[in-house]
Amino acid sequence: MKKILLLLLSLLGDASAQIIAPGVKITVTPGQPLKYEVAQKILVQPNRLETRLPSGYTVGTLVITLFSEVNAEVLLKFSDPRLAMRGSTDSPLSLAAYSPQSVTLIANGAHSGTITISNTEGKVLAQVPYTVAPTKTVNQSVSLNYSPTTDWGSATYSISGVPQSILDPRWNINFNVNVRPNTGKVGGSVGISINW
Secondary structure (H helix, E strand, O other), rough: HHHHHHHHHHHHHHOOOOOOOOOOOOOOOOOOOOEEEEOOOOOOEOEEEEEEOOOOOOOOOOOOEEEEOOOOEEEEOOOOEEEEEEEOOOEEEOOOOOOOEEEEEEOOOOOEEEEEEEEEEOOEEEEEEEEOOOOOOOOOOOOEEOOOOEEEEEEEEEEEEHHHHHHHHEEEEEEEEEEEEEEEEEEEEEEEEOOO
């Protein structure tokens, strides 16, 4: 009896089922193409573009977001040929209504200029200034401190190099001047550190 019970439990514990559904045919029909209107206004964000070329790079990117309340096509023109976007600037950029669209622009070298956005009739809708700053080679800082309880004032200037490669050493120089105004006592220090 025990063997029969174990046999039944093992058979029932390993049961499975398979259901086959009838085939369903799906037909995809092309959607209607967007009908474009002539944009009379457009929202551009940010209203000023700024970036700095990363260390070791001569090319950087700027990202601008365009927003239209109607389906529209706009043209982007750049005041400097060193700014470009994928595709031709002679081809309009399609904007779907109420769908913010980001556009990535490629900056070849450090420079400044203006992006002009116009509708298909040539009306200027927005002008966005941009700046691509050169690679930074040094970081600088200045700090001023005064403690009335000790009557000490100090000024510190620090400069450090920005590595152009992950293999470059890191260096830092600090200049510190301390002054006690009541007594005219002056002191100072210079510190240099290099890491590699």
